[in-house]
Amino acid sequence: MKNKIKVLCVDDSALIRSLMTEIINSQPDMEVVATAPDPLVARDLIKKINPDVLTLDIEMPRMDGLEFLEKLMRLRPMPVLMVSTLTERGSEITMRALELGAVDFVTKPRLGIREALLDYTDLIADKIRAAASAKIQRLLVKTVAPGSSTDGVKNVSAIAQTPLLGSALMITEKLIIIGASTGGTEAIRHVLESLPPDSPGILIAQHMPPGFTKSFAQRLDSLCRIKVKEAVHGERILPGHAYIAPGGYHLSLTRSGANYVTHVDQEEPVNRHRPSVDVLFDSAAKYAGKNAIGVILTGMGRDGAAGLLKMRQAGAYTLAQDEASCVVFGMPREAIMLNAANEVKPLAEISSSIVMHLMSFGAGRNRV
Incomplete structure (x- = not known):
C-alpha cells in the first residue's frame, strides 16, 4: 500500500x-x-x-x-x-x-x-x-522590475528592437491566450514580464477563487511592460494589454464587428473550475482561429487540454510547458497526450517562442 x-x-x-x-x-x-x-x-x-x-x-x-x-x-x-x-x-x-x-x-x-x-x-x-x-526549488525565480537585465528579458528586448517585431506585434487580429492552475501565478508572471509592450492582446484564465485576482493583476501590472488588469465584461481587447479572468467567473472571447471583446459570466463550472481554461480556449478557437497563440502552463488536472486541441485544429499556434519546469505537470501533460501542442517548451523559453512566432507571422505578411 x-x-x-x-x-x-x-x-x-x-x-x-x-x-x-x-x-x-x-x-x-x-x-x-x-x-x-x-x-x-x-x-x-x-x-x-x-x-x-x-x-x-x-x-x-x-x-x-x-x-x-x-x-x-x-x-x-x-x-x-x-x-x-x-x-x-x-x-x-x-x-x-x-x-x-x-x-x-x-x-x-x-x-x-x-x-x-x-x-x-x-x-x-x-x-x-x-x-x-509539486517540484519545489531552493532557488526561486526572482522578481524582475521592468527594464531590469535578466537573460529572459534581455533576449526578448533584443528581438523587440528589430523593426520586424514592432510591425508584427501591432497587428491587432493576433491574440495570446494563456491557461494555468497550480504554480501558474509565477509561471504567468515569468511569461508576461518577458513580453514587449507592443504585444497582442492577452487573455488569461488562472484557477483562482474570488477576491484574489485583483491583487494578482495589480502585482503583474507593476512588474510588466504591458498593462495588466482584471477583465470586465464587454471591453474591447487592446494590444499591449493582458486581461485576467476574475475569480469565480468564466472569461471567454467574442467579437463585436472587427473588434475582439471580452465576455465574462458565471455559467456553471467546467471541469469543476470557474474560471475554466477550456471555456477560454474554446472561445479562442471559435473567434480567433489561426490568429491565436495558445499557451497551457503548469497545473493540476486536465482543464484546458481539450480546448488547446480545438485551438490547434482551428489553426492556432499552441505551446505547452515542459515537465521539468512545471510545478505540477498535469494540464500540460494532458494537452501533450492529446497532441494539442505544436511545441513543448521550458518556461524560460515560452515568451521567446511567442515572440519568434509573431515575428515570422509579421515577416510573412510583409512579403505579401
Missing part, C-alpha cells in the same frame, strides 16, 4: 487545526501527523517528523507566516499550502506567499468557519495532493 501523505498543520487557531485535521484524516491517502500553533513549534516538528506537505497560516504570533515561509524555502524547501483570509490585505499577502514559493492556497472563511471549511474538503484534499507531487 502506498504511504499516506504526511501533513503538518500550522495555525494559531485551535479550531482551524482541528478542522484541518478532520478534513485531511477523512481522506484515504493522507494524514495529519502533527499540528503547531506557531512557526517556532513547527520548525522543531519539521526536523522531527519530516512532513510531505505543510499547511501554513499567514497571521500568527511569534513569527508571521510570510517570514517563516521565506526562511523555510531558503533553508529547507518543501511543499507549502497557505491558509489565507479573504481580505484585500490577505489577498496581497497571499500573492507574496506564492512568489516566495508556496505551491497554492486555500481561503479561511471569516463566518461559519466549520461549515465553510468542511465544504472545502475535496478542494483542500486536491490541493494537498498537488502540493505533495
